[in-house]
Amino acid sequence: MKKIIISVLGHDRPGIIAAVSEVLFRNGCNIEDVSQSILQTEFAGVFIASLPDTIEAGELSGRLREKLDPMRLSVLLSEVESAGVWEAPLSEPFVITAMGPDRPGLVAGITELLARFGVNISNLKAVFRGGDNPLENTMIYEVDIPLAVDQNLFREALYERGRELGLDVSLQHREIFEAIHRV
């Protein structure tokens, strides 16, 4: 059985997940993971499902479009590859927070450094509303830093990048946040 990944984008409204999952159900697909996010007014959803041998990926994609095009939602379907892909090295979870006045290039500046160190982002939430209020211009990256990366070197490079970008940057171990907020 093949695995497929489906992404759905469009203006948010009730019934999007219902529409996608109905098509998957009718075509014998089993949903393994779903995640959705709403940014401002826009919906983005990702589904991973197993595709039965009775239907081809292209055919399912067509049926999804048939259902979603009238709702003005765009859909992309592809097969999940299992060979020749990046595999996560042993890592430790950290949280990077960057706050400061908005300007172009902040996400690019921070993520270029993360990519260079092989640090993977597992979750990212960033808001930029302009102005100087740091709380309205915040990036929170949940990242995995490979054990092989020299943490001091990475920390220094990150803080230096923060200074260049005019951001107040911090790097904390994720366990601290969990310890403080979870019972």
Next chain:
Amino acid sequence: MLTHLEVLSTLEMLKNEHLDVRTVTLGISLLDCASDEPARFIDRMSSKIGAVARNLVKVCDRVAVRYGIPIVNKRIAVSPVAVAACSCAPDRMVEVARAMDRAAKGVGVDFIGGFSALVEKGFTRGDHALIEAIPEALAATESVCSSVNVASTRAGINMDAVYLMGKTIKRAAELTRERNGIACAKLCVFANIPEDVPFMAGAFLGVGEPDSVINVGVSGPGVVKKALDRARQANPRLDLGQISEIIKHTAFKVTKVGELIGRRVADDLGVPFGVVDLSLAPTPNVGDSVGEIFQSLGLGSIGVPGTTAALALINDAVKKGGAFASSYVGGLSGAFIPVSEDLNIAESARQGFLSIEKLEAMTSVCSVGLDMIALAGDTSAETLAAIIADEMAIGVINKKTTAARLIPVPGKKAGDKAHFGGLLGEATIIPVSGTDRSGEFISLGGRIPAPTQSLTN
């Protein structure tokens, strides 16, 4: 996935509210170093401290960087020297203290506690020798801290020991006359001393403890104050029940962080983890004050009427939050009120809101006692002993730890300032009423019997 709010509120605690691990204290038993030859004891002790604590500072620094939480102090607590070096004469005890000082400096820690004796029921030869050596030992060393337990709920109060400690404090002050009697800042007299305190000057490793152990002291008066300020600003109609809940939540968070860091240090050192001591311990820095919490609760200053009730609320809420966060909360756990070490408390004492009598009343509900109180240099040994006796009685009757860390500052009188420096801060000398009127009572000596455990009125 962490929420925005979780991340930002944690950062706020770290960056602006002084959330840190106040001390990681490595307990090292010296019982296996015992010898009838003082030189051999010293050798064994020095090599054991050197071996067990070799990586303490390095590991603490590494864990602190990794978690982004500062570990402010790294310290060592050893078995009570009066027990481990029981056969030493007083002059040899001073040598032991010097060797402890060298060993502590050798591994890069700022304080080593355990120059201690437990004499609530009586003295051994070692106890006598150690107490006699305390003034010189503390004057001749920088990092050595001393504690003497003179009372317990089960034994009563050893009044001979109390008197002896009055004289010892007096002599220790005299030997460090040019530094405002600073030796006394490293000396605590206790009732019901816990065996696992990580905080100085009372830290020592009890005889029931393992060969080595990591105990962690977390603090966070700044975090508590800011949490209260924020909550009261958001809802000015908060009542004291709701305020207690906020302190409890905050204590929970701080304790969790302490245990996390402590366990990681203990794992990396290959040493068992002991306890988290959650104490609101101030430093002489703005925003790191226990005194300021009272103002956040609506009192004009710590020391005014209402202070004891507020302290009772704070202390209890801190304990409840801590006890929920960790099954291994120990040490002193509560609110410290060291006068010179807290800018706000020192100021309140200077303004006359905080008298020694009010401080004594507060100690019946707080976690320790008469702490870092500067007294006039001409306060007699008998008056010091009488103040200690009162403090011990509060602990013994209320089944709690109390302590006295009193500094009769040589050559100074009430109203003068005494500067101790660093974490010890500075204090205005507070007056004692009726000095030199307790001598006859104190010289009666003997042991005040242990209190009854029933008829609790």
